[in-house]
Amino acid sequence: xxxxxxxxxxxxxxxxxxxxxxxxxxxxxxxxxxxxxxxxxxxxxxxxxxxxxxxxxxxxxxxxxxxxxxxxxxxxxxxxxxxxxxxxxxxxxxxxxxxxxxxxxxxxxxxx
Amino acid sequence: xxxxxxxxxxxxxxxxxxxxxxxxxxxxxxxxxxxxxxxxxxxxxxxxxxxxxxxxxxxxxxxxxxxxxxxxxxxxxxxxxxxxxxxxxxxxxxxxxxxxxxxxxxxxxxxxxxxxxx
Numbered sequence: 001x002x003x004x005x006x007x008x009x010x011x012x013x014x015x016x017x018x019x020x021x022x023x024x025x026x027x028x029x030x031x032x033x034x035x036x037x038x039x040x041x042x043x044x045x046x047x048x049x050x051x052x053x054x055x056x057x058x059x060x061x062x063x064x065x066x067x068x069x070x071x072x073x074x075x076x077x078x079x080x081x082x083x084x085x086x087x088x089x090x091x092x093x094x095x096x097x098x099x100x101x102x103x104x105x106x107x108x109x110x111x112x
Numbered sequence: 113x114x115x116x117x118x119x120x121x122x123x124x125x126x127x128x129x130x131x132x133x134x135x136x137x138x139x140x141x142x143x144x145x146x147x148x149x150x151x152x153x154x155x156x157x158x159x160x161x162x163x164x165x166x167x168x169x170x171x172x173x174x175x176x177x178x179x180x181x182x183x184x185x186x187x188x189x190x191x192x193x194x195x196x197x198x199x200x201x202x203x204x205x206x207x208x209x210x211x212x213x214x215x216x217x218x219x220x221x222x223x224x225x226x227x228x229x230x
Contacts, residue, residue, distance in 0.1 A: 033216035044114070045202060045221035052216070091155060095216045098168030100145075102155040 002027045004094050006103035013082055014111050021077045021106045023092030029053075032096035034068065034075045039105070040088040048090075051075065082110045115139065116222035118203050124228045130191040133225045137184055137205030143167070144186040145206070145219055146178055150199035161186055193229045200224045 003026040013019045025034065036048040049059060051068050059066045063080045079086050087110045092103040115138035125131055137144050146158040148171075157170035161180035172178075175193075180186040190197060202224045206217035 035218075037221075043200065044223050045204075046114075047218055047220060050216075050218050098160070099170065100157045102157075104154050 002029075002032075002094050002096060002099065002101045004092055004101050004103035006090075006092055006106050008106045009104070010107045010109070012109040012111060015084055016081050018078060018080050019082050019108065021079075021090050021092075021108065023075045023077065023103060025073050025075065025092070025094045027073075027094060027096060029096040032094060035091075035093040035095065036066065036075075036077050037091045037093065037102075038088045039091065045091070048077075079108075082108075084110045084112055086110050114220040114222065116203060116205050116220055118201075118222035118225050120225060121223065122226050122228075124230065125193060126230055127193055127195060129193050129229075130189065131193065131227065133188040133190070133201050133203075133227075135186045135188070135203030135205075135222060137186070137203075138207075138220055140207060141205035141220075142184065142208045143206045143217060143219075144180055144184070145204040146172075146186070146188050147202040147204065147221075148199045149202060149224075150196075153199075155202075158188070190227070195229050198227055198229045200226050 005024045032053045034051045038046045065078045067076045089105045089107045091105045094101050117136045119134045142163045145160045149155045158172040159178050160168040164180050175191050178188045204219035204221045206219045
């Protein structure tokens with residue numbers, strides 16, 4: 001069965017520090033998708049990225065970057081030069097066939 | 113603003129009651145997904161509809177049901193409510209895809225309906 005583990009329950013860093021959020025998944029499927037979502041204090045879920053299992057290229061979007069490694073079943077998310085607005089709960093998710101599983105989330109606090 | 117709307121924003125009701133949550137997807141999106149977010153269970157996928165038909169089912173209780181109407185809006189019906197059903201219920205939608213609506217499509221979430229069962 002699929003499983004998504006976000007071992008870091010809470011992370012607190014000072015503004016401008018870089019921070020990496022870990023995501024490890026378990027799956028028996030060869031075709032699957034991985035996602036990251038952000039949930040700011042206001043509560044809505046904001047889509048950040050989707051990767052499919054055949055595309056291991058790392059992705060960079062501004063201060064955000066993602067490192068997908070099938071060999072370690074990981075899809076880690078790095079925020080460079082963090083800002084207070086990055087404070088939120090971040091969820092990693094795995095989808096295959098007709099099922100999507102979310103990790104338990106990492107609460108990120110950026111201190112000014 | 114994702115373009116997905118949900119009503120009501122808040123709902124307070126009593127145990128044993130029945131409620132209906134409503135979701136309007138983004139214009140053009142054919143898939144609607146429902147999720148439950150609670151403190152103890154986290155974020156859980158409940159059910160997906162694609163163009164009016166049930167496409168995928170997650171951890172949805174038998175007391176819960178959903179449907180998608182011809183205008184593509186969706187309703188989630190929760191009945192015989194229990195205290196443990198108190199949660200934030202999200203709806204999401206995704207655009208039509210070649211895969212005809214798999215859970216791998218990028219989903220855009222609505223603001224959620226916070227249900228409190230007293």
